[in-house]
Amino acid sequence: MNISKEGLTLIKKFEGCKLEAYKCAAGVWTIGYGSTKGVKEGDKITQEEAEELLLKDVEVFEKAVNDAVKRSMVQCQFDALVSWTFNLGVGNLNSSTMLKKLNNQEYDEVVPQMKRWNKATVNGERQVLEGLVRRREAESLLYEGKEWHEV
Numbered sequence: 001m002n003i004s005k006e007g008l009t010l011i012k013k014f015e016g017c018k019l020e021a022y023k024c025a026a027g028v029w030t031i032g033y034g035s036t037k038g039v040k041e042g043d044k045i046t047q048e049e050a051e052e053l054l055l056k057d058v059e060v061f062e063k064a065v066n067d068a069v070k071r072s073m074v075q076c077q078f079d080a081l082v083s084w085t086f087n088l089g090v091g092n093l094n095s096s097t098m099l100k101k102l103n104n105q106e107y108d109e110v111v112p113q114m115k116r117w118n119k120a121t122v123n124g125e126r127q128v129l130e131g132l133v134r135r136r137e138a139e140s141l142l143y144e145g146k147e148w149h150e151v
Contacts, residue, residue, distance in 0.1 A: 007079025014135045020044050064090040070103045080143035111140045
């Protein structure tokens with residue numbers, strides 16, 4: 001499967017787009033919609049280049065979801081999982097209880113597990129971040145085929 005326009009819209013909403021390189025919270029040079037590969041201080045791109053980078057970056061996460069999920073999915077479920085993985089990484093997908101529940105056909109447990117991933121380390125301390133709570137809520141709604149845009 002490949003991500004749909006709806007899935008890309010969710011990623012764009014929560015990632016935001018910056019056309020000049022900046023250091024993200026983790027101290028990594030980043031540009032566009034969260035691209036990090038080969039980015040260095042002073043880099044600048046156009047909006048069109050940001051869109052192209054996003055599509056190229058998303059391919060990695062599409063493949064990861066396609067490889068990891070052993071059950072059939074509808075488009076909205078795939079989109080939500082790609083967004084989740086884009087934000088949290090392939091390693092977290094592969095080690096997540098969410099994936100285990102999905103592959104074990106414990107479908108009622110997928111969304112609650114998805115929503116658990118709402119913390120980040122800030123000043124050396126694990127904290128729930130409102131932005132991650134909102135993103136997980138949007139991804140959960142999308143996963144369920146519901147309206148998520150107002151989150």
